[in-house]
Structure formats: C-alpha cells, structure tokens
Amino acid sequence: MDPAGSASARGALIRIVVILVLLISFPGHLLGQAGPSNDRQIVQAKQLLAEERWQEIVSLVQSTTAPSAELDFYYGTALARLERWEDARKAFQAGSRLQPQDKRFPLELAGVAFKQKHYPQAAGHLRRALELAPDDSYGNDFLGTVYFLEGNLEAALKYWNRVGKPQIAEVKAEPTPQVDPVLLDRAFAFSPANTMRLPELLTTDLRVRGLGIFPSYQFELQAREDGKFDLLFRNREQNGWGRNRWERLFLLFRGLPFQSVNPEFHNLKHEAINVVSLFRWDAEKRRVAATLSGPFEGNPKFRYELIADLRSENWDIRNSFSGPAPLLGSLNLRREALGANFAAFVSGRWQWSAGVEVSHRDFRSVIPGVALTSDLLAKGYQLKQQAELDAEILRIPERRLTVEGGISSQPGRIWSRPAHSFEKLQSSLRLHWLPQAEGDDYEIQHHIRAGKTFGDVPFDELFMLGLERDNDLWMRGHIGTRDGRKGSAPLGRSYFLSNWEADKNIYRNGLLTVKLGPFVDTGKITDASPGLSSHKWLWDVGAQAKARLFGVGVGFSFGKDLRSGNNAFYVSMLR
Known part of the structure; x- marks a missing residue:
C-alpha cells in the first residue's frame, strides 16, 4: 500500500476510535432524555395527563419514533389508567431501562403488580425503588401496605414505622x-x-x-x-386441666403408650402460674418430675421456675440399638435433683436465664466393662450453676427469615471421694425460614449445636446423640434405648450436632394440624473412654410427620443411619 493510502486508513481508524470513546463516555442516563424534537410531545403529554385524557396520551406516544423515558412514563401511566396492565408494565420497563436510577418506574411497576394482586412482584419493585430513594414516604407506606395484605406483620411494621404508622x-x-x-x-x-x-x-x-x-x-x-x-x-389459652373433658383426658393420658401420665395445671389463680408434672412407671426408667413456674412479682418480663426430678434408670452401654452389639458396661442410676431458674425476657432480641441445681446420684449393680471409668461413677451430692444467653443474630422480615444464637455455661462440683469439679459449655445456632410470602405452608429449620466439658463429669452429665424421651440432642437414625434400657446411643464429653428439616402442611382444620417433611442429621461425639463416643461422623436421613392437637405435638419419624444401614422408627411427644 502506498504512503497516501496508509495515511488515509489511519485517519479513518482514528475517527472511528474517537467516536467510540465519545459514545462510551457519554452519560448513559442522557440517552433516555428527550431531545429537542421530543420536547413538544412531552409538554403535550403532560398537559393531557393533567386533563386525564388517557387514550390521547396513548395515541400521542405511539406516533413517536424516538425513545424517551419521560414519554414512556406518561405512556405507562395512561395505559394503567385504562387498565391495560400488561402494556403498562412493558412501558414502565422500557422507561426503566432508559433511566434505571429513576425511582418513578419501579414505583409504577409496583402499582401495576398491586392492581393485579401480584403482591410478591409488587414488593420486589418497591424494594428496588427504596434502594434508589430510602426515605421516600410513598414507597415505604406502599411497601408496608403490601406486606400487611400478605399477612407479614413484621415486614409491614418495618416500613410503616418509617412514616409513623400504624x-x-x-x-x-x-x-x-x-x-x-x-x-x-x-x-x-x-x-x-x-x-x-x-x-x-x-x-x-x-x-x-x-x-x-x-x-x-x-x-x-x-x-x-x-x-x-x-x-x-x-x-x-390453656387453663386448669383443659377446656373440656376430651382435652383434659388427652392431655393427662397422652403419655400412656410410653407408660407415663402428664398431670398439668395451667394459669393457676389466673396469674399464668403453671404446674407441669410427669409420672413414668416404666420398670427400666422410672421418673417423677414436677415444675412450678410463674411471673416474678406479677411481671411478665421475669419468670421463676422451681424443679424437682427423681429418677431410677437401668443403663446398658452398647454401640447400637439393633443387631449384634456387645455390652460395654451397665448400671442402675438413681438421681434426685432440686433446682430453681430465673429468666429475664429483656427484649424481643435477647433474653437470659440463670439457675442452680442441687442433686444426688448413686450407682448400683455396676458392670464397668470398657465404658465406665471410676471418674464417671463418682457419686454423692452435686451443686451446679446454670447461665444462658440467647440473642437474635439476623432478622429479615421481608424474607421471613431469622437466625438466633445462644450460649450456656454449667459449672458444677460433686462431693464424691475424691471431689470433682467440671464445666459444661454449649452453644447453638438456629435458622428458621418460611420461604413463601404468605402463610406457613412450608417451613425450613436448621439447628446447629456444639458442647464441650472440662474436668471430670459424672455419668449422668454426659452428652448423648440419639432419640430418647429425656434427651434433646436428636440423631433421628439412632435410638437411645434397647429392650427398654438407655445406653444404645453414642455418649461422650464433647459433641457437634446439626439438624436440618423441612415441613409441609398437609392438613389443618383449626383443631388438628399435620405436617410432613424430610430431615438430615449429622453429628459427632467424642470421649476419652474407648467404650463411649461415636468415633466417626454420623449421618442420618429420613422423613417425619408432626401432628398437633389441643396445643400438644406428636412426632413420627423414620430415619436411616447411613453409616450402619440401621432403620429407626420413633414416636415422640413434641415440645
């Protein structure tokens, strides 16, 4: 190519680059603004809007060829007034693409969705509008109204409170x-x-x-x-023994399949004083327990609780609740305890409690085996203090999601020979989520807990991972009893436990509610004793059904231990 041709090509290339740079650097939002040729139409559309001549606005904008966010706004407004909702939505979306920082478009899109009763879509547009203008009174009021209509009171208050409502x-x-x-x-x-x-x-x-x-x-x-x-x-409300004969009979005898009765009296003297007790005559695990609780000095911010608990339990330590499982140790535990707790409901975001327990334990018919060491069999009187703090970590009312955390400490001393001191620390994290915008048809929960002991704890202070009526650390593929005796679930001084479950409402009639859903449990428990602990991570999966009648829940679970292949079917009374 000759020099003249090369110079001409370079000049053309430079001009193209300059044009591209100008286009890239040109303020994007100005592209959506009307040029001089659109000014007259915008003025005319504004006048027609003031006169509410909607069809004429539609005709005016449809005759325009140049894109304009302002005209799209008037066009969408007119279409909405004519109840042409889909066309209005498209017009506002077109304007929003031209001027994405203009709050009017998500506000109007929310209005269109609201008129069609598409409340979740309306809420989404309003959240976008409030990202652009957080202090917009109309947007906050509108979004609060949407959540109110969805039945999400917490989210409604979050936005209404910004405008002094309700x-x-x-x-x-x-x-x-x-x-x-x-x-x-x-x-x-x-x-x-x-x-x-x-x-x-x-x-x-x-x-x-x-x-x-x-x-x-x-x-x-x-x-x-x-x-x-x-x-x-x-x-x-729960009052006395129950509201009628059938409720009283159900509440009293609901534990008959488990060889127990549950006498309960609620709201004594109309002061929210409750007496809850348990009598279990199972020959392998006898128990008598009673709790008296009520508001402290008539103040619902504080609550006291007095506890008495007597047990006589036969334990066979085994590594499985079914199949071949050699005996690793056995004993009869007799334990008597008196305790008092004091709880303070400080605010909706945190609460604390403190308590003390005096107990005495005795071990009889002991076969130590490889599981029961002399430290575990320390018997005598014990004094234990308890302190617990629970707090809200995260709350997203719009998503109906909460995350709560807790930590507890239980230092104790047992006057055995020799005397022992110990400390039990536990922490928890709980996620609760209702994934749908309205109702509680679906519910997801995830509970993570961990615990560790320091010092020498007696046998009855060990942690246990498994299904058992006196235990709340559930692995739903592991049953904690075999032939009626406790001890077939993993025991130890330290643990980690994760419980995930999802529930679906399948029946509700105002008196009875039934839920069904899957669960996944994983955990590990450790101990220095070779006959205790799980040694490896445990994984359980399965399904469960929950029924609630007269305010009392009954759970039916079927779990599979993925490590051993054992299946576990269990019926329990839910808290």
Missing part, C-alpha cells in the same frame, strides 16, 4: 383470655393511641410466649375507617 386505636383479644388482664397488658410492650413499633411487637411476642399458657396465638392488625388500626390478639 397508629393503634384499640387492643382486642379473641377469645377473651382468662388470665389477669393487668398481667396480659403488662406483657404487651405497646399501648393504644401510639404507633406500634417492630421492636415492641417482638418484645411482646417473647413475653407472651414466656407466660407458658398460650400454645398458639397471633397478632393481627385490623384497618379502621379513620386510618388507624385495631390490634387483635387471637389466642388459644
């Missing part, structure tokens, strides 16, 4: 509880003639639950013509 006119209860109205009123952290705040709702929820007399309840806002709201407390 104003509570009156607090009602349905049905009227028999508990002392003054006590119940003190449990409510909010009051009429004031704005109801989300932290107040969470605190109220915690304190009402702490009364121990409402197995199920719900707070609902009811709109009034004056723009205010009434708060309705829907509740199912």
Whole structure:
C-alpha cells in the first residue's frame, strides 16, 4: 500500500476510535432524555395527563419514533389508567431501562403488580425503588401496605414505622383470655393511641410466649375507617386441666403408650402460674418430675421456675440399638435433683436465664466393662450453676427469615471421694425460614449445636446423640434405648450436632394440624473412654410427620443411619 493510502486508513481508524470513546463516555442516563424534537410531545403529554385524557396520551406516544423515558412514563401511566396492565408494565420497563436510577418506574411497576394482586412482584419493585430513594414516604407506606395484605406483620411494621404508622386505636383479644388482664397488658410492650413499633411487637411476642399458657396465638392488625388500626390478639389459652373433658383426658393420658401420665395445671389463680408434672412407671426408667413456674412479682418480663426430678434408670452401654452389639458396661442410676431458674425476657432480641441445681446420684449393680471409668461413677451430692444467653443474630422480615444464637455455661462440683469439679459449655445456632410470602405452608429449620466439658463429669452429665424421651440432642437414625434400657446411643464429653428439616402442611382444620417433611442429621461425639463416643461422623436421613392437637405435638419419624444401614422408627411427644 502506498504512503497516501496508509495515511488515509489511519485517519479513518482514528475517527472511528474517537467516536467510540465519545459514545462510551457519554452519560448513559442522557440517552433516555428527550431531545429537542421530543420536547413538544412531552409538554403535550403532560398537559393531557393533567386533563386525564388517557387514550390521547396513548395515541400521542405511539406516533413517536424516538425513545424517551419521560414519554414512556406518561405512556405507562395512561395505559394503567385504562387498565391495560400488561402494556403498562412493558412501558414502565422500557422507561426503566432508559433511566434505571429513576425511582418513578419501579414505583409504577409496583402499582401495576398491586392492581393485579401480584403482591410478591409488587414488593420486589418497591424494594428496588427504596434502594434508589430510602426515605421516600410513598414507597415505604406502599411497601408496608403490601406486606400487611400478605399477612407479614413484621415486614409491614418495618416500613410503616418509617412514616409513623400504624397508629393503634384499640387492643382486642379473641377469645377473651382468662388470665389477669393487668398481667396480659403488662406483657404487651405497646399501648393504644401510639404507633406500634417492630421492636415492641417482638418484645411482646417473647413475653407472651414466656407466660407458658398460650400454645398458639397471633397478632393481627385490623384497618379502621379513620386510618388507624385495631390490634387483635387471637389466642388459644390453656387453663386448669383443659377446656373440656376430651382435652383434659388427652392431655393427662397422652403419655400412656410410653407408660407415663402428664398431670398439668395451667394459669393457676389466673396469674399464668403453671404446674407441669410427669409420672413414668416404666420398670427400666422410672421418673417423677414436677415444675412450678410463674411471673416474678406479677411481671411478665421475669419468670421463676422451681424443679424437682427423681429418677431410677437401668443403663446398658452398647454401640447400637439393633443387631449384634456387645455390652460395654451397665448400671442402675438413681438421681434426685432440686433446682430453681430465673429468666429475664429483656427484649424481643435477647433474653437470659440463670439457675442452680442441687442433686444426688448413686450407682448400683455396676458392670464397668470398657465404658465406665471410676471418674464417671463418682457419686454423692452435686451443686451446679446454670447461665444462658440467647440473642437474635439476623432478622429479615421481608424474607421471613431469622437466625438466633445462644450460649450456656454449667459449672458444677460433686462431693464424691475424691471431689470433682467440671464445666459444661454449649452453644447453638438456629435458622428458621418460611420461604413463601404468605402463610406457613412450608417451613425450613436448621439447628446447629456444639458442647464441650472440662474436668471430670459424672455419668449422668454426659452428652448423648440419639432419640430418647429425656434427651434433646436428636440423631433421628439412632435410638437411645434397647429392650427398654438407655445406653444404645453414642455418649461422650464433647459433641457437634446439626439438624436440618423441612415441613409441609398437609392438613389443618383449626383443631388438628399435620405436617410432613424430610430431615438430615449429622453429628459427632467424642470421649476419652474407648467404650463411649461415636468415633466417626454420623449421618442420618429420613422423613417425619408432626401432628398437633389441643396445643400438644406428636412426632413420627423414620430415619436411616447411613453409616450402619440401621432403620429407626420413633414416636415422640413434641415440645
């Protein structure tokens, strides 16, 4: 190529590069603005909008060839007024693409979705609008209204509180509880003639639950013509032995299949004082336990609990609940304990409790085997202190997701020969998620716990991973009893446990609720004794059904131990 041709080519290339640079660096949002040729149409569309001449706006914009975010806004508004929802949605989306930082478009898209009762989509658009303008009063009020209509009271309050809503006119209860109205009123952290705040709702929820007399309840806002709201407390209250003969019989004898009865008396003297007891005559694991609890000095923020627990249990230590499993040790445990706890429901985000327990244990008919060391068989009187702190770590009301954490400490001393001291530390993390925007048709929970002991603990202070009625560290493919005797689940001084489960409501009629879903459990427990611990990680999978009647739950689980292949079917009373 000759020099002249090369120079010409280089010049053309330079001009192309300059044009591309200008296009890239040109403010993108200006591309969506109207040029001089559109100014007249924008002015005309604005005038037609003021006069509510919707069809003429549609005709005007349809005759325009140049893209304009402003015209798209008027076009979408007119189409929405004509109830052409799909066309309006497309118009607002086109405008949003031209001016993505303009809050008007997600607000209007939310309005279109709202008119079609597509509340989840409306909420999504409103969240986008509030990302662009967090202090927008209309957007916050609108989003609070959407969540209110979905029945998500926590999310509604989160956004309504930003604009000083909702104003509570009156607090009602349905049905009227028999508990002392003054006590119940003190449990409510909010009051009429004031704005109801989300932290107040969470605190109220915690304190009402702490009364121990409402197995199920719900707070609902009811709109009034004056723009205010009434708060309705829907509740199912436990009183005395039960509301009627059938409920009393069910609550008392629900443990008959497990050779036990459960005498319970709730709301004594209408002061939320509860007496809960257990009598079990199973020859292998006899137990008598009773708990008296109530608000401290009539204040639902604080609660006391007095406990008495007597046990006589036969233990056979084995490494499996079925199949060949040699005896690794056995004993008869007799234990008597008295305890007192004090709990403080400080706010909806955290609570604490402290307590003390005095106990005595004795071991009889001992066959030590390879599992039972002399330290584990230390007997005598024991004094143990307890302290626990639970706090909210994460709460996303819009996603209906919460994460809570807890930590507990149990230092103790046993006056045996020789005397021993120990410390038990435990921590927990719990995730709870309702994945649907409305209702509780689906529910997902994940509970992670870990514990470790220091010093020499007696046998009855060991951790156990498995299904057993006196144990709450469940591996649902491992049953903790064999031939009626405890000891067939892994025992140890330190553990890690993860329980994941998902539930689906399959039946509900107001009195009976039935849920069904899968679960996955994994855990490991360790101990210096060769006859204890799991040695390896345990994995259990399976399915469970939960039925709740008269406020009491019954669980049916079928789990499979993936390591051994054992199957475990278990029936339990749920807390």
